Amino acid sequence: MSFTDLVDSHFHLLSMKNAGIDCAGVLSDLEAGNWGGGIAVCLSDEDCAYTLPLVRGRKNIFCALGCGPWDLDRADRPSPESLVTDLERKLGTGDFAFIGEFGLDAYWQYGTPESQEKLMHLQLELSAALNRPVIIHSRDAGTRTLEILLQHPGVRGIFHCYSYTADAALKLAGRGWYISFAGNITYKKSDAVRSALCALPKECVLMETDSPYLAPVPHRGRPCDPRMVKDTYAASAALRGVDELSWRATVLENFRRLTGEPCQ
Numbered sequence: 001m002s003f004t005d006l007v008d009s010h011f012h013l014l015s016m017k018n019a020g021i022d023c024a025g026v027l028s029d030l031e032a033g034n035w036g037g038g039i040a041v042c043l044s045d046e047d048c049a050y051t052l053p054l055v056r057g058r059k060n061i062f063c064a065l066g067c068g069p070w071d072l073d074r075a076d077r078p079s080p081e082s083l084v085t086d087l088e089r090k091l092g093t094g095d096f097a098f099i100g101e102f103g104l105d106a107y108w109q110y111g112t113p114e115s116q117e118k119l120m121h122l123q124l125e126l127s128a129a130l131n132r133p134v135i136i137h138s139r140d141a142g143t144r145t146l147e148i149l150l151q152h153p154g155v156r157g158i159f160h161c162y163s164y165t166a167d168a169a170l171k172l173a174g175r176g177w178y179i180s181f182a183g184n185i186t187y188k189k190s191d192a193v194r195s196a197l198c199a200l201p202k203e204c205v206l207m208e209t210d211s212p213y214l215a216p217v218p219h220r221g222r223p224c225d226p227r228m229v230k231d232t233y234a235a236s237a238a239l240r241g242v243d244e245l246s247w248r249a250t251v252l253e254n255f256r257r258l259t260g261e262p263c264q
Contacts, residue, residue, distance in 0.1 A: 003033030005248040006233060007255045008226040009180045010101075010135065010160050010208035013040050013054060014047040019212040019223035026225045027058060036252040037261075038208075038226060039064055039158075041101055041135065052095055062259055064098035064135050065090060067119055072111030080119035088126060097259065099127050100135025101160055104148075107140040117148065124152040133157035133258065142168060150175070158258070161210050165192060166199035173204040178258055180206040183216030183224065186235045198239055202250050206258075207232055 013023045037060025042048045048065065055061040067083040091099065102123045104116050111119075127134045134157035138145040142164035149155070149172065159172055161182045169179050181197050184190050197205065207229055209215075215224035216231040237247040255261075 003030050003035040003227065003230060005034070005036045005245075005252045006030075006229055007036040007207060007251050008038035008209050008211070008229045009158060009178075009206040009255065010039055010041055010182070011211040011226050012043065012047070014043075014050045016212045016223070016225060017050065021212060021223055021225050023054060026227060027054070027061075029227060031058065035060075035226075036248075036255060037061055037259075039098060039135070041065075041098075042096075043068065043070075043101075048090075048095075060259075060261065062097040063095055064100045065096045066098075066100040066102040066123060066135065068102050068137055069105045069110040069116045069119065070108070072115050072119065080115055080122055083119060084122040084126060087123070088130075091126075091130065091132070097132070098135050098157065099123055099130070099132050100157065101137040102134070103137035104141035104145050105137065105139045117144070120145075120148055121152075124148070124155050127155045127157070128152065135160050137161075138164075146171065149177075158206060160208065161214070162196060163190075163193055164196065166196040169196040169200055173200055178204050178206050178254060180208045181232070181236060182208050182210045183214040183220070183228065183232050185232065185239070186217040187220070194239055197236055202240075203254060205236075205251060206254055207236065207251050 016023050039062050040051050040055050041064045042051050067087050136159045146168050156176045158178045158180050160180050162179045185193055209224050209226050209229045211225050212223040215222050219228050237244040
């Protein structure tokens with residue numbers, strides 16, 4: 001199967017493994033199919049211990065590490081400051097090209113709203129200090145997430161699994177952010193997300209799976225893996241009214257611009 005030029009800007013290898021997916025086999029399939037690359041997002045020390053050896057030496061796979069709001073609910077109840085101090089130390093290894101994912105989550109209500117916001121601000125400040133792009137998580141908190149991002153004009157990165165309005169997406173795109181869309185663009189109730197996808201300039205769009213979650217139709221209900229991004233590309237190209245192969249090339253160029261890889 002050809003995965004030529006496909007990019008998956010967000011996937012979780014340890015969570016995929018725990019869902020019964022052969023991660024090494026998936027990555028080998030993608031490499032054999034000439035994919036464009038992707039970002040393996042780590043959520044914990046255990047995640048890093050599994051992910052880093054698996055991706056080391058593989059072409060065009062970048063890693064990310066951050067402190068999500070869920071870290072505030074760890075058994076030791078860490079403070080935002082202690083979490084980010086520890087994160088900065090881990091980022092010094094050189095293994096992580098991105099800081100993230102982190103942000104706000106009003107659905108699960110981790111910690112308190114104040115501690116979530118403090119944790120987000122501290123990581124945006126760290127991004128500015130290290131000149132490293134970020135990956136933003138936001139669930140049921142679109143207005144406040146946007147307000148905080150706009151308070152840090154020097155920070156750039158990816159707004160992952162975008163699920164808000166076209167107007168908010170355009171504001172972010174106008175400030176140099178990349179907006180990444182997942183398999184939920186294929187779901188019946190995702191009209192607002194599809195509108196955002198279609199409203200954005202092509203230069204700021206990325207595609208992702210958020211594997212093992214959010215499998216696109218026709219795989220919905222199954223554990224997702226990065227190979228399924230092919231269906232999300234097909235759906236997004238159709239929505240935008242463009243040829244799928246040219247859309248793959250566009251998103252790959254965006255990814256390479258973000259990661260600093262040469263455009264071919």
